[in-house]
Amino acid sequence: MTTLPQISLAKLAADATRHEERERLRLACEEYGFFYLEHGIPKKQIAEAIQASRRFFTLPQSTKERYGHATQDVYPATARGYSPLYGEVLHPEAGPDPKEMFDLGIEKEGDRRPFAGCTRLPDDAVAPGFARSLLALQATVINEVVPQLGMALADLLELEESWFRRHFSAPTVLQRVIRYPSSGGTAGKHTDNGFFTLLLQEELPTRSLQVWFGERWVPAPSLPDTLVVNLGDMLQALSDNRFKSTPHQVVHTGPTDRISLPFFIYPDIDACLTSRQGKQTFSVAEVMLRNFESIWETRDGAGRARELQ
Template identity: 50%
Template sequence: MNGIQGTPVLPVISLAQLAACEPSALAQLHEACVHDGFFYLVDHDLSTALIEQYLAAAQAFFALPESVKQRFGHDRQRGYPHTARGYVGAYGETLHPDAGPDNKQHLDWGIDRPGGAPFAGPSVLPDEHLAPGLNACAYALQDEVMEHLFPDLRRAIATALALPPQAFDPHFAQPTLIQRASYYPAGAGTAGKHTDNGFLTVLIQQALPQPSLRVHTRGQWRDVPCLEGAVLVNLGDLLQRWTCGRLVSTAHEVVHYQPSARVSLAFFIYPDIDAIITPIGGGPSFSTAEVMLENFDSIWVRKQGAGRARQLV
């Protein structure tokens, strides 16, 4: 999956130990969530073979002619907002207004549910003929992340906060998801400085000789190499707001100057779209829908960037 490309610069935490409520792992998780906002997660049981198949299928899709990929662009999507699904070409998304549009391509999925709720689909995606194995891998890995990894991690975060393990569960009966495969071209791929907007993100990096992801943690920017067997987890603005700033959503960017292209797989996880959240410790309640819609308006309409991008220099 992810080969070792350097010394870990972030905490390395075992999901198996968290699920077993081992005190040392929970203490490590608390420290990472309070001070780093990013950590490596190991012992997560995601299928290595499935991840490799997904990465290869995504690479093949991004190699298709642009005219073919545009058949699955935002203007072809039927859900609301239409920017929540489908293909976006190079320089189509702006994650930081000062940096301008990012030099990357991406393809977004979600959890497809009937009805007209925001961010629920349906999706217009490439079929098996055009992109062999891509959707099958994407949805299979989605199931592994959402049904196994995320519930254990969510309950561990609650436990680390000295809350009941199921404290967050009522807001995740039907969680909301933006699932993304991103492609960064050789020598010039970028994603501007930003924070993620949701509860948390699970990120799988393609193993390459040098890191392209940079994270601002403990007062400095750090290059984040891959670690064999690990995925990355970072907290989002919604969780920071939910915990009244006790847990941190951390700025990050991609600067990809390596001689080969880079593919990454991300799962941006939010509560139920109709959830009304009261911050732990007090403060005005807010809804998942308002948080997500404001963020998508900032990215796609106002071009002001993602998350707290406007606060980052």
Template identity: 50%
Template sequence: MPVLPVISLAQLAAGEPGALAQLSAACKDDGFFYLVDHGLAAALIQRYLNAAQAFFALPEPLKQRFGHDYQPGYPHTARGYVGAYGETLHPDAGPDNKQHLDWGIDRPGGAPFSGPSLLPGEDLAPGLNACAYALQGNVMEQVFPQLRQAIASALQLPPQAFDAHFRQPTLIQRASYYPAGAGTAGKHTDNGFLTLLIQQPLPQPSLRIYSRGQWLDVPCLEGAVLVNLGDMLQRWTNERLVSTAHQVLHRQPSARVSLAFFIYPDIDAIIAPIGGGPSFSTAEVMLENFDSIWVRKQGAGRARQLV
């Protein structure tokens, strides 16, 4: 039996009361759920996973050409390649034993987290960018709008309640590589509105979440993507919805690749929490979080609150 609720996006989009009730409970109790009937093509996902795995197998000096020091956007830590032990998601755990490559939505104008990016080309990483941007389009134009409106409905708000702050949403899109037997990502919460995660199907789970007072292993579920809520949504809803702590402990004999979409509101959005409370801005929240991860090495989201 799955350890988390399994929710159909098709049923949510159709406004089925049972699915909306299931979503409401998942968002208030678990902060994580499996999403099925999402419309993302399995063949595209597999090509993306394969292309990412091939990139991570390249010699380290080639990958380092696309590191943070060469990224032209602001902050430069929002794009490009990071090698093993380059990111700290929890200060007590120290740097994570993983590699990752970040994309975003590339827009002109110089706003934070909007690009441009220096990424590996077709010569070094055949098909990687094509797959990444194709799946990005599907997630941001098809899946996320329906899911966002369903969350509003589950809160008994108008379906479009969040839409005004997502006219040009902000995205950190990541492919991560965990080496066989020793991959790690420290305990943390995600900082944004929500995250969609695609896990490489492996026999044993590597992702762990803290839900209902205990740490739970979260296996892959064939055909599903994982959704977890972020700190901004918890704050936006005055704690009605929960952003759940999680970590990766990868001990399997083969490497693991995952594909994540960390979704935030418009970078210039000023958000007033539902029911009252101090407003906050997307840019300030994101910049503070990136400073905590990359400059102060104090971890991601609410990592400092996690033992």
């Protein structure tokens, strides 16, 4: 059982159910900052991405490191490619997390802006189906999930009708594949600093993802045909703190490795946003770059990690 709300993307879109479902979404955003979303993504597409990712992580370490941060022609380099165990710091007291990852984004050749450009990905000869399945899943998420959810959130904040189209016509997406090793993979407690995060989890009996709610850690297990949505610091700021960006962590104690497929969703990298009441103004690029500096350089953690004891 879980206490997190469950929202239907189809009901958000349908005329007959839109009003009631958006009210449920509003309550989820204001009280929890986390919820399940019934998404409609084909199960086969998700399974193929998970299976290809699992195969990639079984490759020799030297092969995986051929696609590491140092090989990526993007800025910052830590935004793309392979990262080994104990590479990322999400909470300073916890130190580097025992998990390995591969990051990619929207592939746009020649785009030299931060968090843009092309990822150096393994081809099918090295990692069969890895690039193809992940990019196909990315296209589905960006085209079929992000617009519907994003427009509903913008509507709840009473932003003008064109707001979402203007700032998300070319969203910034950090797509990640994570392997948490059996009996000990973790992600330190933190908040996400973006607009919202979409998480596809393997359907495992272990309840590894934990959400801070009601002064305790609440498990958020995988539920069939849903993904987990959590709101980020950027959306909390845009809402003048009406919506919650909730701390969370991963503690994986299961007997098998765990594959996790998060999508960190941000507005256009060139956007400068002002909150509904004009209390906060911020540059998307500056917020993202500060967060990456805190994670990878100063090792102070992600989002509001330093505020979390």
